[in-house]
Amino acid sequence: MNINSARRTMWIWVVVTMIFICGIFAPSWLGIDGFHGGYAISFFCILLAATGIVVVFIYLGRARTMTGILSHKQLLAHWTYTPEQWQAFSSKEFRQEGSEKWRLYCFVMLIILLVCVAFWLFNRDSGPVMIIIAVGLAIILAATVWLTTSYNYWQNKKRNAGILITKEGALVNGTLHLWRSWDSKLEHVEYDEGKNLILIRYLTPNRWAQNTYTVRIPVPEGEEDTAHKVAHILKQDVVLSSDDT
Numbered sequence: 490m491n492i493n494s495a496r497r498t499m500w501i502w503v504v505v506t507m508i509f510i511c512g513i514f515a516p517s518w519l520g521i522d523g524f525h526g527g528y529a530i531s532f533f534c535i536l537l538a539a540t541g542i543v544v545v546f547i548y549l550g551r552a553r554t555m556t557g558i559l560s561h562k563q564l565l566a567h568w569t570y571t572p573e574q575w576q577a578f579s580s581k582e583f584r585q586e587g588s589e590k591w592r593l594y595c596f597v598m599l600i601i602l603l604v605c606v607a608f609w610l611f612n613r614d615s616g617p618v619m620i621i622i623a624v625g626l627a628i629i630l631a632a633t634v635w636l637t638t639s640y641n642y643w644q645n646k647k648r649n650a651g652i653l654i655t656k657e658g659a660l661v662n663g664t665l666h667l668w669r670s671w672d673s674k675l676e677h678v679e680y681d682e683g684k685n686l687i688l689i690r691y692l693t694p695n696r697w698a699q700n701t702y703t704v705r706i707p708v709p710e711g712e713e714d715t716a717h718k719v720a721h722i723l724k725q726d727v728v729l730s731s732d733d734t
Contacts, residue, residue, distance in 0.1 A: 493552060510534070569651040659704060666691070686707055
């Protein structure tokens with residue numbers, strides 16, 4: 490059974506934001522002098538509270554969309570799978586996701602290595618520091634890749650909640666993907682008949698660039714016609730997004 494995890498996250502951030510708002514006034518309540526850390530605490534809490542308010546509004550929109558999906562409004566497809574089908578897909582997804590993330594890891598580590606070598610050539614005394622930084626980043630990034638891929642695989646093995654698809658996004662085994670909101674857009678949609686998968690790639694912005702997410706949706710046997718229709722409808726949004734840019 491799917492639950493509205495976006496709404497739960499929203500309320501968590503509401504509580505956290507309220508704590509930060511209280512933190513703005515905490516120095517005066519506790520008698521902390523402004524020039525002895527009071528102003529710094531208030532300013533820090535103002536920044537955190539502002540961030541929290543933005544996050545609350547983002548998750549409010551996600552929660553509303555997820556409510557619509559869970560109520561089965563304007564569904565393009567609702568697919569369920571046998572335990573054997575879902576286990577086979579989860580294993581393939583784990584290998585595919587791991588391969589993509591480890592390739593990205595190698596690329597990032599190559600850049601880090603080149604930067605460290607450049608610093609070492611510029612300043613030979615920085616060699617030991619560069620080695621420590623490179624090794625530390627390698628361990629942290631490798632742990633991140635392993636934890637994220639393992640967690641996703643564990644979540645897929647833990648439950649089989651099916652897949653709900655709408656024009657706005659998809660709920661894939663409880664994980665919400667939104668590609669029709671103010672901060673995201675579709676980039677590519679394809680129905681791969683050979684692998685019997687719908688491939689959806691969408692973009693969401695971050696502070697410096699855009700994050701790209703790829704969703705692979707397995708098509709149950711006998712649902713090929715529906716998969717073609719879903720891909721065709723979503724491709725229209727890709728064309729509209731291209732026209733807007």
